[in-house]
Amino acid sequence: xxxxxxxxxxxxxxxxxxxxxxxxxELVADxxxxxxxxxxxxxxxxxxxxxxxxxxxxxxxxxxxxxxxxIEPQDMSQSRRxxxxxFVGPSQSGKSQMLLSVSAHAxxxxxxxxxxxxxxxxxxxxxxxxxxxxAIMNSPLLLERLGRAREDSTFSRKRFKGMxxxxxxxxxxxxxxxxxxxxLLTDYDHMPQRLGPxxxxxxxxxxxxxxxxxxFLSRGCVMAESTPAFPVDEAKHRPATGLDPHLLPPxxxxxxxxxxxxxxxxxxxxxxxxxxxxxxxxxxLDYNRDLDPGxxxxxxxxxxxxxxxxxxxxxxxxxxxxxxAGHGGWLHESRIVGExxxxxxxxxxxxxIRNVSTASYALNGVVAAFASWRGLVESYEAARRVLExxxxxxxxxxxxxxxxxxxYQRPKDEDENAVTVESLTGHAMKLPRGVAxxxxxxITVMVDVQGNRFEVxxxxxxxxxxxxxxxxxxxHQPPDAAPRAKGEDGKYRGIDPGRYAEDADVLTxxxxxxxxxxxxxxxxxxxxxxxxxxxxxxxxxxxxxxxxARAREGLGGRFYLSIGRPGLNQRDRVxxxxxxxxxxxxxxxxxxxxxxxxxxxxxxVSAALARTDTATNAQHVPSWMEAEHVxxxxxxxxxxxxxxxxxxxxxxxxxxxxxxxxxxxxxxxLNRVNWEAPPAWCVLGPDNANAVPLERPxxxxxxxxxxxxxxxxxxxxxxx
Numbered sequence: 001x002x003x004x005x006x007x008x009x010x011x012x013x014x015x016x017x018x019x020x021x022x023x024x025x026e027l028v029a030d031x032x033x034x035x036x037x038x039x040x041x042x043x044x045x046x047x048x049x050x051x052x053x054x055x056x057x058x059x060x061x062x063x064x065x066x067x068x069x070x071i072e073p074q075d076m077s078q079s080r081r082x083x084x085x086x087f088v089g090p091s092q093s094g095k096s097q098m099l100l101s102v103s104a105h106a107x108x109x110x111x112x113x114x115x116x117x118x119x120x121x122x123x124x125x126x127x128x129x130x131x132x133x134x135a136i137m138n139s140p141l142l143l144e145r146l147g148r149a150r151e152d153s154t155f156s157r158k159r160f161k162g163m164x165x166x167x168x169x170x171x172x173x174x175x176x177x178x179x180x181x182x183x184l185l186t187d188y189d190h191m192p193q194r195l196g197p198x199x200x201x202x203x204x205x206x207x208x209x210x211x212x213x214x215x216f217l218s219r220g221c222v223m224a225e226s227t228p229a230f231p232v233d234e235a236k237h238r239p240a241t242g243l244d245p246h247l248l249p250p251x252x253x254x255x256x257x258x259x260x261x262x263x264x265x266x267x268x269x270x271x272x273x274x275x276x277x278x279x280x281x282x283x284x285l286d287y288n289r290d291l292d293p294g295x296x297x298x299x300x301x302x303x304x305x306x307x308x309x310x311x312x313x314x315x316x317x318x319x320x321x322x323x324x325a326g327h328g329g330w331l332h333e334s335r336i337v338g339e340x341x342x343x344x345x346x347x348x349x350x351x352x353i354r355n356v357s358t359a360s361y362a363l364n365g366v367v368a369a370f371a372s373w374r375g376l377v378e379s380y381e382a383a384r385r386v387l388e389x390x391x392x393x394x395x396x397x398x399x400x401x402x403x404x405x406x407x408y409q410r411p412k413d414e415d416e417n418a419v420t421v422e423s424l425t426g427h428a429m430k431l432p433r434g435v436a437x438x439x440x441x442x443i444t445v446m447v448d449v450q451g452n453r454f455e456v457x458x459x460x461x462x463x464x465x466x467x468x469x470x471x472x473x474x475x476h477q478p479p480d481a482a483p484r485a486k487g488e489d490g491k492y493r494g495i496d497p498g499r500y501a502e503d504a505d506v507l508t509x510x511x512x513x514x515x516x517x518x519x520x521x522x523x524x525x526x527x528x529x530x531x532x533x534x535x536x537x538x539x540x541x542x543x544x545x546x547x548x549a550r551a552r553e554g555l556g557g558r559f560y561l562s563i564g565r566p567g568l569n570q571r572d573r574v575x576x577x578x579x580x581x582x583x584x585x586x587x588x589x590x591x592x593x594x595x596x597x598x599x600x601x602x603x604x605v606s607a608a609l610a611r612t613d614t615a616t617n618a619q620h621v622p623s624w625m626e627a628e629h630v631x632x633x634x635x636x637x638x639x640x641x642x643x644x645x646x647x648x649x650x651x652x653x654x655x656x657x658x659x660x661x662x663x664x665x666x667x668x669x670l671n672r673v674n675w676e677a678p679p680a681w682c683v684l685g686p687d688n689a690n691a692v693p694l695e696r697p698x699x700x701x702x703x704x705x706x707x708x709x710x711x712x713x714x715x716x717x718x719x720x
């Protein structure tokens with residue numbers, strides 16, 4: 001080591017000595033291997049020779065037998081026949097490992113420029129730090145070829161002898177003006193599907209990647225892998241036919257459509273009893289769907305569709321390895337149509353394979369090496385039951401995408417198209433207006449804010465989420481104490497919530513109103529009043545003032561300000577927190593808002609309206625409700641990105657009210673209540689924390705004072 005000295009500061013640093021002297025002969029000898037032609041070795045053989053992977057806490061040689069279904073797709077990256085390889089599959093299946101194997105082959109056997117594109121820069125950096133760098137450091141053959149200069153190993157590139165591995169993310173300049181022999185796209189469906197300026201996007205990442213390999217002619221290849229993340233495009237979807245047996249339902253975007261344009265390979269097993277080939281899919285798992293998810297998962301087995309033979313989960317590894325050895329494996333669609341009208345299947349090297357330039361593969365989640373049937377069935381059944389109970393399909397769609405590896409198609413509800421104003425009124429509940437049914441356990445009041453009025457709906461809730469509207473009206477007149485509420489002629493002006501904060505005071509009495517329970521000598525006060533935070537200009541500030549005034553009166557726990565969050569991928573259905581930042585960029589408000597994932601909650605409301613054969617999670621329409629207000633419940637339609645108004649519809653207040661009520665009920669703990677021992681705020685009967693004795697049944701004007709109860713603590717116990 002050499003020490004640098006400074007008379008004033010003494011030793012500054014210690015630097016290593018210069019590298020040892022090398023003769024020209026040694027430099028030439030070190031460079032000569034780069035002149036060798038590419039080795040005629042498959043990607044899988046090269047990975048077994050050069051790559052080390054983490055297994056059970058230690059680094060071991062790559063083993064093709066762990067995920068044998070990856071052998072053919074990764075080997076096809078060196079094919080002169082195809083210029084692209086597309087792999088659709090679930091998580092925990094070894095998809096991303098294929099990209100490491102292809103990279104290892106390029107480093108050791110066929111040097112050339114390779115570019116790997118991750119979802120985002122953050123994900124790319126994390127992949128380099130957590131996956132790529134450790135793999136290189138623990139694989140001697142890769143480490144020996146890595147450059148030793150400081151710039152040879154960074155987050156954006158790795159320079160090896162004779163080749164360069166670039167690591168980027170999906171932006172236009174990363175896939176422009178560069179020539180690459182291989183472009184590897186990971187998690188394709190989580191990338192932007194159009195790159196370039198928003199007003200003039202250039203193309204998809206896949207098509208831009210194809211342009212980068214053009215210089216290398218038949219040696220170039222684009223490889224894309226991903227779990228699907230886009231729903232089925234109902235406008236383009238057609239029932240499956242024998243002519244295209246491996247066609248997946250087209251999606252609105254993403255890798256599934258790339259797969260459909262390719263050879264459409266599927267993974268097949270050979271039955272151990274009848275020796276017939278079949279594709280192992282989730283639909284062929286047999287278990288009792290009436291059992292609890294955990295118990296059903298324990299009994300799941302695969303059934304051969306030809307002879308009914310049972311294959312257990314412990315045999316999955318053997319079945320996959322037999323398939324890779326020729327007893328099954330990847331079968332693709334050919335150009336030959338048999339006499340039965342079905343397109344025949346063939347191997348990848350068959351000259352009769354579909355005449356396309358992409359070798360495409362789709363793997364079902366039951367085959368994935370690192371996922372168990374037990375976990376798969378448990379997740380599927382739990383999500384399916386949430387969908388049936390609440391109408392929220394977020395978890396169910398997620399199971400399809402990440403665990404099954406197939407595009408999600410929204411279930412067709414036979415009654416969905418039959419839900420009309422006529423059908424709702426035909427099943428209407430006969431109940432006096434303003435009176436809660438005998439099974440009511442709590443009351444919610446919802447307020448939608450318009451420019452010239454407050455739209456109010458009151459809903460009574462029973463056990464298991466059953467509910468019915470018991471009041472619906474609009475408030476048009478401000479309170480007497482509001483500025484210029486009355487003119488000289490004695491007439492009231494209209495409500496103006498955005499201009500006059502005092503107009504909101506008319507909502508104060510909503511929390512104290514008593515709603516009689518049908519046929520009982522008691523009524524219920526609302527458990528909460530939820531008010532729309534969105535509204536005309538100026539209303540947000542006035543709403544905050546209103547809530548703070550109620551909080552000073554000790555009623556802050558009775559009033560909630562709600563705000564809708566659109567999108568089907570919200571982190572939760574309901575959450576209560578202060579906004580991170582105000583809309584104008586200033587410091588956030590110091591109040592909490594009831595955040596609602598409105599698209600997910602509208603799924604639940606839509607499902608609840610269609611439930612006429614069960615009380616669980618059913619939403620009833622009362623017989624007194626006007627047709628125009630019933631129509632507001634059906635004013636929106638669901639698309640791939642969420643809910644929107646139907647053409648020609650302008651009013652949807654009843655639907656918004658229903659969403660507000662469901663959000664408040666879930667926030668208070670509706671889905672966590674033990675109905676055999678419910679908390680005080682949803683007890684059935686006069687012992688309810690919000691019950692008020694009545695002198696005369698069904699008459700709220702005869703209400704007596706409510707005894708003091710420690711209700712707020714019991715309600716707060718169930719809040720999130």
